[in-house]
Every structure is written in C-alpha cells, then in structure tokens.
Amino acid sequence: MLLSIDFGSDQPIYMQIRNGIVTGIASGQLQDGDALPSVRTLGAEIGVNLHTVNKAYKLLQSEGFIEIQRSRGTFIKAGNAAKNAAEFLQASGDPLRAIVSEAITRRVDRAVLHQMIDHLYDELEGNEP
Amino acid sequence: MLLSIDFGSDQPIYMQIRNGIVTGIASGQLQDGDALPSVRTLGAEIGVNLHTVNKAYKLLQSEGFIEIQRSRGTFIKAGNAAKNAAEFLQASGDPLRAIVSEAITRRVDRAVLHQMIDHLYDELEGNEP
DNA sequence: CTATCTGTTATACACTATATATAACACGAA
DNA sequence: TTCGTGTTATATATAGTGTATAACAGATAG
Numbered sequence: 001m002l003l004s005i006d007f008g009s010d011q012p013i014y015m016q017i018r019n020g021i022v023t024g025i026a027s028g029q030l031q032d033g034d035a036l037p038s039v040r041t042l043g044a045e046i047g048v049n050l051h052t053v054n055k056a057y058k059l060l061q062s063e064g065f066i067e068i069q070r071s072r073g074t075f076i077k078a079g080n081a082a083k084n085a086a087e088f089l090q091a092s093g094d095p096l097r098a099i100v101s102e103a104i105t106r107r108v109d110r111a112v113l114h115q116m117i118d119h120l121y122d123e124l125e126g127n128e129p
Numbered sequence: 130m131l132l133s134i135d136f137g138s139d140q141p142i143y144m145q146i147r148n149g150i151v152t153g154i155a156s157g158q159l160q161d162g163d164a165l166p167s168v169r170t171l172g173a174e175i176g177v178n179l180h181t182v183n184k185a186y187k188l189l190q191s192e193g194f195i196e197i198q199r200s201r202g203t204f205i206k207a208g209n210a211a212k213n214a215a216e217f218l219q220a221s222g223d224p225l226r227a228i229v230s231e232a233i234t235r236r237v238d239r240a241v242l243h244q245m246i247d248h249l250y251d252e253l254e255g256n257e258p
Numbered sequence: 259c260t261a262t263c264t265g266t267t268a269t270a271c272a273c274t275a276t277a278t279a280t281a282a283c284a285c286g287a288a
Numbered sequence: 289t290t291c292g293t294g295t296t297a298t299a300t301a302t303a304g305t306g307t308a309t310a311a312c313a314g315a316t317a318g
Contacts, residue, residue, distance in 0.1 A: 019244040084235035100249040106213035115148040120229040200315040
C-alpha cells in the first residue's frame with residue numbers, strides 16, 4: 001500500500017498522508033501525471049474522513065506537488081518540486097541514515113534532531129538572500 | 130539569555146524550553162550540578178506560566194537530564210544522557226548543517242526532513258536488539 | 259519558631275488544531 | 289440522466305496547550 005497511517009502518532013493524519021505522497025514522488029513510485037485516488041476512495045481505504053484527505057491534497061497542491069482538477073481528479077504534477085525532492089532524497093538519504101544511527105546509539109531522542117534541524121533552517125534561511 | 134521562546138512557533142513552549150536546556154547541556158553551557166532557575170523565576174523571565182516550565186522540567190527529569198529536588202531546586206544531572214548528547218552534537222552538527230543547506234537550496238520543507246528522520250528512527254530502532 | 263523559597267497538586271477556563279459526520283452543491287464525463 | 293469528481297457549509301467531539309488561582313508540603317535561612 002502506498003500509505004500506512006499510524007493513528008497513535010503525534011503527527012496529524014493529514015500530514016502523514018501528505019508526507020507519504022511526497023515520499024512516493026521522491027522515490028519515483030509516483031510519476032508525473034499519475035492519478036491519485038479520490039478523496040472518498042483514499043479515505044475509505046485508510047479509514048479516514050474525506051475531509052482529512054482533502055486537507056492533505058490541498059496542502060500538496062499549494063506546494064506544487066499535485067494538480068487538482070475539479071470533477072476530474074488529482075494528478076501528480078510535473079515540475080521542479082518533485083525533481084528537487086527526488087534529488088535531495090537520493091543525495092541525503094545515506095548521510096541522514098548515518099546521523100540517525102549515531103543518534104540512536106547515543107540514545108538521543110528524535111525530538112532533539114527535529115529541533116536541531118529547525119534551528120539550522122532558521123539560521124540558514126535567515127542568512128540566504 | 131539561555132532560552133528564547135518563539136510564541137508564534139508551531140512547536141509548543143514547553144518543548145522549546147526542554148530543547149533549549151538539552152542544547153545548553155549538549156553545548157557545555159550547562160554543567161553537571163548547575164542549578165536551573167525555579168519554575169516561577171524562569172516563567173517570569175520568559176513570560177510564561179509556571180506550569181508550562183514545570184511541564185518542561187518534568188519531561189527533562191523523565192529523560193534523565195535533570196534532577197528535581199523538592200523544596201531545593203532543579204539541577205543538571207551527572208550521567209550519560211548529557212555526555213551522549215554533547216558528543217552527538219559535536220559529531221553530527223556539521224553533516225546535519227550540510228544536509229539542511231541542501232534541503233533549503235532544493236526548497237524541501239523541514240517537515241519532509243522530520244518525516245525522513247522519523248522513518249529512519251522507526252526503521253533502525255526496529256532492527257536493533 | 260517564622261518567613262521564604264522550593265516543587266507539587268488541584269480546579270477551572272479558554273483557545274486552537276485535528277478529525278469526524280452529514281448534507282448539499284457544482285461540474286465534467288460516460 | 290447518472291455517476292463520480294472536488295467543494296462548501298455546519299455542527300460536533302476530542303485532545304493538546306497554556307493560563308489563572310489557590311493551596312499544600314518540605315527544606316532552608318533568618
């Protein structure tokens with residue numbers, strides 16, 4: 001299955017859907033032009049309300065990953081977003097794995113990594129033109 | 130100041146407090162045995178209710194970073210948690226910075242990195258004995 | 259002993275995010 | 289027409305977060 005939802009996660013369901021699809025795009029599992037399930041179909045498949053799926057789709061649309069065509073459906077959008085995500089995933093997957101492995105060994109919580117990343121984002125985005 | 134709180138952040142205040150202190154420990158700014166401000170004092174300093182500070186302290190205690198002594202105060206705890214966090218921070222700070230820099234260049238959202246990290250945690254923790 | 263400073267507990271309240279439920283609407287396609 | 293899209297509108301429930309106020313319990317300094 002493309003998406004697996006963890007209902008006990010602290011991460012909202014609509015975010016899990018969104019990130020799952022982004023990962024699918026980045027990994028090549030979802031190609032340009034591919035149709036996504038309708039909000040009702042996907043909702044039924046993963047046991048979630050259609051509005052929750054719709055929220056994820058709207059978010060993906062605003063980020064340029066998908067294209068929503070009223071009355072027709074939603075489709076993976078050709079563009080830089082997918083390409084960039086894919087290239088980033090390939091370039092950074094292994095280094096990131098090493099870092100996480102080190103963190104687990106040292107019993108450093110994932111929340112600490114999240115915060116380090118947020119710090120770096122704030123710092124680097126602030127300095128870049 | 131040790132802690133700076135962003136009230137507009139999506140990250141809860143008590144988490145910002147917690148992570149700020151963990152970072153302080155990891156960077157050596159907070160040493161073993163150092164006293165932390167009382168819940169009321171810190172709350173007043175950063176403009177936050179004492180219960181919010183207390184929540185952060187309880188979390189840090191449960192993780193082994195600090196020791197709470199009723200009627201006396203809270204102190205940085207000697208132990209492996211701080212040492213491990215410090216060593217991890219030193220070892221992984223630069224590689225992580227490179228990854229985040231790459232992500233920003235490719236306009237990959239921080240949430241995607243968060244999810245990649247969570248995936249790796251789940252994957253690596255599951256396989257390790 | 260008294261006063262003060264600790265963390266702790268208990269209650270209540272407000273606000274926001276998340277998620278569901280139901281129904282109806284608008285539009286393209288078969 | 290009929291069906292399947294996404295969309296909009298309401299209402300409701302739940303959980304997390306944060307504040308406010310008050311009182312309690314214990315260590316320490318005067």
